[in-house]
Amino acid sequence: MVMEYNPGIQLLRPRVDFDNQGYWDGIKQHKLIFQKCKYCGLLIHRPRPMCPRCNSMDMEWVPSMGKGTVYSWVNFVYANAAYPGIKVPYLVVVVEMLDGVRIVSNMYDVPPDEIYVGMPVEVVFDDIADDLTLPKFKRREV
Amino acid sequence: MNNIKNRAAIVGISMTKFSKDSERTELYLTCQCIKAALDDAGLTPDDVDGLVKQTDDASDEHAVTSSMGMGNLTYFGESRWGAAPSAMAMRAAMGVATGVANYIVVYRSVNGASKRRMTPSMRTSGQMSTSDLLQWTFHAPFGHMSNAGRVAMIVRRYMHEFGINNDQFGWVPTVCREHGARNANSMFYQKPIAFEDYLKSKMIVEPLRRMDFYEEADAAAALVVTTPERAKDLKQRPVYVLGAAQHMALETEELTSYYRPSISGLPEMGKVGEKIFAMAGVTPKDIKCVQLDDSYGPFVPMQLEELGFCNQGEGVDFCNRGDRIRLGGELPLNTSGGSLGEGHIHGMNHVIEAVRQIRGTSTAQVKDAELVLVASGAGGPASGLILGGKS
Numbered sequence: 127m128v129m130e131y132n133p134g135i136q137l138l139r140p141r142v143d144f145d146n147q148g149y150w151d152g153i154k155q156h157k158l159i160f161q162k163c164k165y166c167g168l169l170i171h172r173p174r175p176m177c178p179r180c181n182s183m184d185m186e187w188v189p190s191m192g193k194g195t196v197y198s199w200v201n202f203v204y205a206n207a208a209y210p211g212i213k214v215p216y217l218v219v220v221v222e223m224l225d226g227v228r229i230v231s232n233m234y235d236v237p238p239d240e241i242y243v244g245m246p247v248e249v250v251f252d253d254i255a256d257d258l259t260l261p262k263f264k265r266r267e268v
Numbered sequence: 269m270n271n272i273k274n275r276a277a278i279v280g281i282s283m284t285k286f287s288k289d290s291e292r293t294e295l296y297l298t299c300q301c302i303k304a305a306l307d308d309a310g311l312t313p314d315d316v317d318g319l320v321k322q323t324d325d326a327s328d329e330h331a332v333t334s335s336m337g338m339g340n341l342t343y344f345g346e347s348r349w350g351a352a353p354s355a356m357a358m359r360a361a362m363g364v365a366t367g368v369a370n371y372i373v374v375y376r377s378v379n380g381a382s383k384r385r386m387t388p389s390m391r392t393s394g395q396m397s398t399s400d401l402l403q404w405t406f407h408a409p410f411g412h413m414s415n416a417g418r419v420a421m422i423v424r425r426y427m428h429e430f431g432i433n434n435d436q437f438g439w440v441p442t443v444c445r446e447h448g449a450r451n452a453n454s455m456f457y458q459k460p461i462a463f464e465d466y467l468k469s470k471m472i473v474e475p476l477r478r479m480d481f482y483e484e485a486d487a488a489a490a491l492v493v494t495t496p497e498r499a500k501d502l503k504q505r506p507v508y509v510l511g512a513a514q515h516m517a518l519e520t521e522e523l524t525s526y527y528r529p530s531i532s533g534l535p536e537m538g539k540v541g542e543k544i545f546a547m548a549g550v551t552p553k554d555i556k557c558v559q560l561d562d563s564y565g566p567f568v569p570m571q572l573e574e575l576g577f578c579n580q581g582e583g584v585d586f587c588n589r590g591d592r593i594r595l596g597g598e599l600p601l602n603t604s605g606g607s608l609g610e611g612h613i614h615g616m617n618h619v620i621e622a623v624r625q626i627r628g629t630s631t632a633q634v635k636d637a638e639l640v641l642v643a644s645g646a647g648g649p650a651s652g653l654i655l656g657g658k659s
């Protein structure tokens with residue numbers, strides 16, 4: 127069961143700005159990258175102008191291993207409480223990456239009755255539209 | 269002295285009826301409600317020199333002053349969102365304690381159900397704050413926008429860590445509706461539910477059901493704050509602010525604090541609890557009843573844990589079967605019904621109800637309710653109060 131969208135309803139697009147552009151440029155190229163402080167080495171998600179640990183504004187983008195586990199998850203089952211552009215049911219997850227940061231995303235193809243906290247997952251890139259790619263997650267064999 | 273214990277008292281309260289459609293503008297409700305709170309205190313608009321409102325309230329200060337004939341405002345401020353009600357009272361207490369104003373009105377008016385608005389609120393004006401930008405950029409594209417979904421994500425992790433079954437969340441809404449059913453001002457007057465009704469309630473975002481969430485209401489509330497010295501000359505028995513605090517931590521977000529080491533608690537509320545108990549010089553055992561933020565029912569057991577009424581992970585057991593949290597139990601909560609059982613105006617009714625308990629005028633009156641705790645802003649920036657009948 128792959129996540130499906132309702133045609134004719136506007137997709138919600140990220141608001142790309144100076145602070146997060148590098149991240150979304152990476153996603154477009156099917157690369158999951160995270161912000162890293164060049165001074166103290168802290169890995170940061172979501173991107174921000176300043177390192178919260180050392181206050182450096184000198185940042186770089188580093189590749190993620192692309193692997194993690196489901197930290198928490200919800201199942202949108204009722205259309206009126208979900209985004210109308212996506213067909214219910216759909217799963218939203220918080221994934222804890224092996225890199226050490228967390229990311230909010232969707233499960234790409236796992237049915238709601240199979241997901242669990244701790245499920246190993248890996249990133250997959252969903253080209254939803256010509257101008258929109260999202261990082262999603264699929265079950266990872268271990 | 270680095271606290272505001274006994275430096276302020278609540279001397280007037282008022283609340284409109286909760287309804288699905290007030291058939292009035294929000295400004296109309298604001299003026300009506302402030303006038304009634306001043307009448308309750310024995311004051312007039314002329315006496316008022318301070319106003320405190322919620323950040324997204326549609327009734328701007330200049331509209332209130334122009335309608336009510338308040339010509340001498342020396343202090344006006346605001347607090348944000350669900351964390352606002354206790355924080356607004358704190359802001360008013362600070363105002364009178366420092367002497368920048370003498371009689372400060374705190375108000376909240378919202379046509380949340382009918383959406384009957386005089387002017388569009390900030391929420392619909394198209395402005396995007398930095399926190400909105402984070403939500404739109406990293407959550408919305410995945411269909412994760414509703415408050416229900418945001419809350420459910422935290423609750424799922426809480427269930428996982430403490431072995432909780434989501435059916436167990438049903439006791440808080442059941443008790444809130446029991447209390448609300450006694451309150452003629454409530455949207456749910458004489459409409460209690462049974463625990464089984466919760467189990468039958470529609471699943472919205474698994475693991476949470478419709479009855480885990482507030483229902484929108486049209487209503488307004490106002491309270492009047494002054495110094496304990498001035499309070500002596502007024503009509504009502506003063507209700508003293510014994511403890512007041514706000515808290516925001518690293519990575520605190522509005523219902524989406526997913527990016528910090530643990531998400532199965534409400535650490536901001538824990539800090540608020542530490543501060544207000546220390547300031548008031550009392551312990552959880554001294555508190556006669558609590559008015560907790562029940563916008564989202566499953567956050568109620570988490571607040572009981574954070575505020576020290578039980579240990580971490582034991583909040584759901586504390587609420588089980590409702591006997592300890594209903595009127596007659598050891599810690600009755602949300603005695604007017606709260607957001608789940610009275611109506612949702614972002615928690616202002618909880619502050620009003622705490623004052624009623626201390627005055628002895630609640631529709632679910634707790635015996636000798638001399639010390640009452642109010643919590644606002646569960647799941648984000650938080651605030652809290654300890655109010656008392658004696659200074």
Ligand SMILES: [Zn+2]
Nearest residue numbers: 163166177180
């Ligand atoms: Zn750094």
